[in-house]
Amino acid sequence: MIQMQESFMWEQYQNETPVLQWYRRFALAYRRNSTKRRVQIVKAARFQETFTYESLRKAPMVLMRNAEFLKDSTEGSHYGFPISNKRKLGNYPFNCTRQAKSGFGGVVKCVLDRLKPGSINEWGGSDHSSEACVENVKRFLSAMDQMGLPKFRILDLEQGSMDTVVECLLSLKKHYNSNSGGENVHITSSMAKSGTQPRKRWKLLEVESSEGIDGSCGVSPGAQNTPVTREERRKSWTDSKFQRVLRSPVMSEPSAALIHHVGHKFQEVFQLKQGRYADIPAAKISEIMKSNSLDNAPTQSLLSVVNGILDESVERKNGEIPHRVACLLRKVVQEIERRIATQAEHLRTQNNLYKAREEKYQSRLRVLETLATGTSEETQVATNKFQHIKMEKTKMEEKKKLEEQDMVKLTKEKDHSDLEISTLKQELELAKQKYEQRCLQLETQAKGTTVELEVKLKELENQRCQQLARLTKEKDHSDLEISTLKQELELAKQKYEQRCLQLETQAMGTTVELEVKLKELEDQRCQQLARLTKEKDHSDLEISTLKQELELAKQKYEQHCLQLETQAMGTTVELEVKLKELEGILEDSRKNVQELKSFSESKAQIWNKKEHSYQNFVDLQFKSLQELRFTSQSIKQVVLHTQRLYSEEFSRLGVKLKGLADVAENYHMVLAENRKLYNEVQDLKGNIRVYCRIRPFLPGQNGKQTTIDFIGENGEMIIVNPLKQGKDSRRPFKFNKVYGPTATQEQVFLDTQPLVRSILDGYNVCIFAYGQTGSGKTYTMNGPDGASKEEWGVNFRALNDLFNISESRRNSFVYEIGVQIVEIYNEQVRDLLASDSSQKKYPFLFI
Ligand SMILES: Nc1ncnc2c1ncn2[C@@H]1O[C@H](COP(=O)(O)OP(=O)(O)OP(=O)(O)O)[C@@H](O)[C@H]1O
Incomplete structure (x- = not known):
């Protein structure tokens, strides 16, 4: 940490926060191994209100490292001041004025001496008095004002805000950097004269500000004049630098071997000649500058060189540095700057690397998160299954409950039906009693009715007898009437006869009158007779009708009597039938009672059976539930196992698939190669091929002699002409192949087949037959009429072959x-x- 912090230079200083500044001071104090000073710095830092972990967290990476260090330093029992305790911090208001003034006083004094030599205020002989520091700062500010450079306010120092101060110093540094090297010499010389200890401008602030921390403005005058102390300081500084540089993880140092080799040489040249840099010959310096010694020298050596030169310059009192040494110094410093730049670059790349790693880890985290979500999904599925099983279980339990309820209901129903049966039995008993009573009633009614009927019958008999008596009386009366009428008629007849006789006698007395009167009388008598006969007829008729009526009445009465008798008989029969019916109903009711009894018994048995079966069913369900639980457990295990197997299979499949894909790719390549070779073979065989086929003799031509003398294997053929002599009698021919008369259609096609197949690879092929009439062109190309498969010609065979190939390559190619x-x-x-x-x-x- 310390080494890291020490590597910060001016360029980085402008970005420093109070925390970093504090740390820088702490690092220097640490380097000097001054516990007292460290404690002082820590206290000072602790009291800054802005100094919280939150601000540390937002700081850049280097600052974070510092913060870690800070945390370690402050939280440990070492100092015992937990900085996060804001309450405590509030109790100690930070007054940076003293530290700032006294620390910064040294810097201002040095710079002021350079800007305006002799204008330093040294009141009371004490450099550290607050008033002197303030006065010096004011003078410094006025000098800055005169130079037209940005300045800061004294208030900034009092408030501890170092931004404007740093800006001011940076602008001053830039201003001096832009000047020539000669001016440097002058400034250095003037600074040396003023008793200060300038090393290098861009180191000035670092050293002096650090020195100013403890209030000692630079090295005390007394100490400056002590060579041993200075030497010790230089040595310790060099050592610490060396240690730091060696431990620095970001320094782009040469390899260990190189350090050993070149560094040794470098040390030999420079370090061994400490204090005598000015004596090094110019040739040696230019040799070193030209060679790559500087490039390969360790940073520690370079820094020690810089220190040596600066110390030597101080020692020389006049502060002058020879031009060649200054050049060397510049070169060394440039090298150091270069290394710092490389270091910064290295840091940036490392930072990028860290960022990339962070992104990688974040992506891994995302993957893990997705995996976790996947696992949670699986867990969700498992929980769903579990819920499902739970639901099924609850359903089963509900079912069981329902069945139990059903059982209770059924037992209730059974009780109810038992009750019903008992009530039915009672009702049946009652009905039976009622029926018996009814039967008794009916019997009594029937008896009553029979008595009534008998009474009625008797009455009817009496009525009939009375009617008969009346009718006989009436008959007698009418007989009497008839007899009286007959007597009257006899009397009337007698009277008429007497009258007739009287009249005859009277007529006799009077002839004409009588005769007339007789005639009249006779007419009257005839009329009376006619009337009387009529009346007699009428009375006869009446008598006959009366007789008939009487007969009819008699018949009616008889019929009525018969009807009544039959009615009485029918009623008796009906009553008997009814009685029998009632007896039957009674019998049926008895039977029904019996049946009901047996039915209720059988129902009770059925209910018992049902109860038993339900009990069995419930037991079975319980068993199956247990089995289900067991099965679900085993299924879970199987699912897990299957998942494992599945993933393994999947990975294996992936590997196999990859292999297969490679093989398929190779296969396609080989196929393409084969096709190419095939077509090349076809090309080599010749694009135009001529085959000769000799037709056999047709039926009826057997007696003829053939002109074919010889047929060669490689297409040679000799034809003889017996009509010609000598050379002309035998003519040789050469074809690609000659098919003899015995050649089959298949043999002919076999040679053309490869050509036909090359159509599928995009080649054009033409096969045509040529020859005189009847030579067998149609036979070769098509085959004979109604040809069988063996007799197919080239055309049929070619198409058949093409169709077969297109079918076999259906999955890869589509041919038209x-x-x-x-x-x-x-x-x-x-x-x-x-x-x-x-x-x-x-x-x-x-x-
Ligand atoms: N190789 C053979 N084997 C048996 N019979 C054959 C053969 N070649 C031809 N023939 C028979 O010879 C006769 C004539 O053949 P074909 O009709 O094929 O001749 P062509 O050259 O087509 O005649 P054209 O030019 O007049 O059409 C036919 O009856 C045929 O069956």
């Missing part, structure tokens, strides 16, 4: 196959598949 058949005859091209005659001739019109 079309067929066109044309005829070229007499230089006319005809489409043989066209149905329309207008489209048959070339050029074809495709629609």
Whole structure:
């Protein structure tokens, strides 16, 4: 930590916060091993109100490291002042004026001596008096004002705000940097004269401000004049620097071997000649500057060189540094600056690296989070399953409860039905009694009715007898009437006869009158007779009707009597039937009672059975619930196991798939290669190939002699012509191949098949047959009419082959196959598949 802090230079100083400034001071104090001073610094820092962990957290990375250190330093029992205790901090208001004034006083004094030599206020001979410091600061500010450089307020110092102060000092540094080296010499000399100890401008503030912390403005005059003390200080400073540099994790140091080799040389040249830098010959210095000694020298050596030169310059009293040494110093400082720049770059890259690592870790964290969410999802699924099982369990329990309730209900119902049965039995008993009473009543009623009927019958009998008696009386009366009427008629007849006789006698007396009168009388008598006969007829009729009526009445009475008798009989029968019915009903009721009894008994048995079965069912359910629980447990384990297996399988599958993908890729490559080679072979065989086929003799041509003399294996053929002599009699021919008369269709196709197949790779192929009429072109290309598969010609076989291949490559390729058949005859091209005659001739019109 300390080494880190010590490596901060002017450029970084402007970014420092009070905390960092404090730390810088602390680091220097630490380096000087002054516990008292450290405690003092820690106290000072603790009392700053802005100094909280929160501000530390927001600080840059280096500051954070400081903060860690600070934490360690302050929280430990070492100092016993926990800085986070704000309450305590409030009790100690920080008065930075004293520290600031006294610390900063030294800086101001030195700078003022350079700006305005001899204007330093040294009241009372004490450099450390507050008044002298304030006066010096004021003078410094006026000097800055005169130079037109930005300044700060004394109030800033009092409030401890170092920003404006640092800015002021930086502008001053820039101002001097822009000046030439000669001026440096002058300033250095003037500073040396004034008794101060300037080393290097950009180190000035660091050293002097650190020196000013404890109120001692730079090195005390007495100490300056003590060489041993100065030497010791220089040595200790060099050692500490050396240690720091060696331990620095960010310094871009050369390798250990190189340090050993070159560093040794460097030390030899410089360190061994401490105090004699001015004596080094210019040639040696220029050699060192030209060579890469500086590049390879350790930083510690470089710093010691700088220190040595500066110390030597102090020792020399006049403060002058030879030009060559100044150049060397510049070179060394440049090298140190370069290293610091590399260091800064290194820090930046490390920072980037840390950032990248942080991002990586964050992405890992995200992955872990997603995994965690995945796990939580799985857990969710498992919990859901568990909930489901729980629900099922509760359902089962509810079911069980319901069944128990059902059981209770059923037992209640059973009791209820038992009650009902008993009430029914009672009712049945009552009904039975009622029926018996009713039967008795009916029997009594029937008896009563029978008696009534008998009485009625008797009455009817009496009535009938009375009616009969009346009718007989009436008959007698009418008989009497008839007899009286007959007597009257006899009397009337007799009277008429007597009258007739009288009249005859009278007529006799009087003839004409009588005869007339007789006639009249006769007429009257005839009329009377007629009337009397009529009346007699009428009375006869009446008598006959009366007789008939009487007969009818008699019959009616008889019928009525018969009816009454039959009614009485029917009623008796009905009553008997009713009686029988009632007896039957009674019997049925008895039977019903018996049946009800048996039914209730059987129902009770059924209920008992049901109860038993429900009990069994409940037991079974309970068992199955137990089994279900056990099964769910085992399923859970199986699921977990399966998940494990699944992930393993998945990874294995991935590996296999990868292998398979590689193999597939290789396969495709090999396939492509094969195709290329195949087509190359086809090309090598020749783009145009001529095959000759010799047709066998047709039936009926067997007697003829062949002209084929020889057929070679490699397409040679000799034809003989017996009509010619000598050389012309035997003519050799050469083809790609010659098929003899016995060659099959398949053999012919086998040679053309590779060519046909190259169509699928995008090659154009044409196969045509040529020959005289009847030589077998159609036979070779198509085959004979109604050809079997063995007799298929080239066309059929080629198409069949193409279809088969396209089918087998269905998953990889899609081929479109079309067929066109044309005829070229007499230089006319005809489409043989066209149905329309207008489209048959070339050029074809495709629609
Ligand atoms: N290799 C063979 N084996 C058996 N019979 C064959 C063979 N070649 C041709 N033939 C028969 O020879 C006869 C003539 O053949 P084809 O019709 O194929 O001749 P072509 O050259 O097509 O004649 P054209 O030019 O007149 O159409 C047919 O009856 C055919 O069956």
